[in-house]
Amino acid sequence: MPMFRYKAVAPTGETLTGQMEAASREDVVARLQDGGNLPIEAVEAGAGGGFSFEQLLRRPAMNQIQIVMFTQQLSTLLGAGQPLDRALQMLSEQPDSEEGRRMVDRIKDAVRGGTTLSSALEQQHGVFSRLYVNMVRAGEVSGSLTDTLKRMAEYLERSRQLQGAVINALIYPLILVCMVIFAVITLMVFVVPSFEPIFEELGDQLPLLTKIVLAVAGFLESFWWLLVASIVGFVWWMSKQWAMPESRTLWENRLLGFGKIGELLQKVETARLARTLGTLLENGVPLLTALSIAKNVMANTVLAAAVEVAAQDVKTGSGLAFALGSTKRFPKLALQMIAVGEEAGELDGMLMKVADTYDVDVRNTVERLIAAMVPLLTAVMTVMIGLIMLAIVQPILTMSTLVE
16 A cells, blocks of 8 residues: 655644555545544655646646635535535536636546545645645534635635735836836946947046946946846845745744834734634634644744744643734734633634734735835936936036037
């Protein structure tokens, strides 16, 4: 029998990893569940987990919006009393892409073959996140799959809306930055060099600003490849740094301490943590298990490590608000709201309110940053282009004066 690597969350909240000999992935999941554990991952020990260009170029069978629609429709059909395999059959023609339809067919065939929905979703090459799979698995165990899918759809939609709001707000500043770069490069590479033969007559009488601009233009014209190579090399170096856990932790720690940007990242991760925990707790997942799953959902490794430390404190009897506060990594308002939820016995509902609060806060913060950034970028573009034009006009005025 093949050997499988597995990762699971124990009832105590500890993350379990190891290897197990089993007939199939489903057998591994079943054994882990029989032991009271919540499986997170089960893959063959010989399966490669490294990077490949095929993975980079392969498009997912469903995008984020399609996954939300699939989840909402499946929840609706199950709530209307349709059997799971029948509901999947009805949804198999809904995806726009052929790959999406084939994927739903694979899920349907696996379910009809006796596989659980969570295991069938897990087999779809990462299309469905670990949080998604584990939520469905918890819903299957508790017998509340319909409600679980409904909550998951709401979670995905809220997350997508927040992500979309941030991206939409950044589009205009990014366009403005590209325009600045394009305008400066065009002037330096095509316009300034055309005046150089005219300026040679002045020799050392050229203004300092003109000399600087001509030197920069000459460098760009002759050594543009060095600039491109430097940018590519920097991107490659940063990607290598990001791939190393120690370096990534160092960079993310610096980002968290970087003024308003750090505060914004902290708020985004707090909203993600609160919504994940609230959704899991509403679905009946124990707090320690929910913390272990939420830790894997967070994008910032520094804050994920803080959640792991908080989970250890919760395990020894501390409240969630106290445990998170001890890490000094999360906003005070969020901690106060969580403490109120714990005192009232409504932690799941309060966590969802925390998530809603910080979703709005993130949108407002991004809008304020953009409102300050756009005039600044406009001023920078105006000054840079003005300096280049001044560097061209000054020698011309000097020459006309000498002629007179």
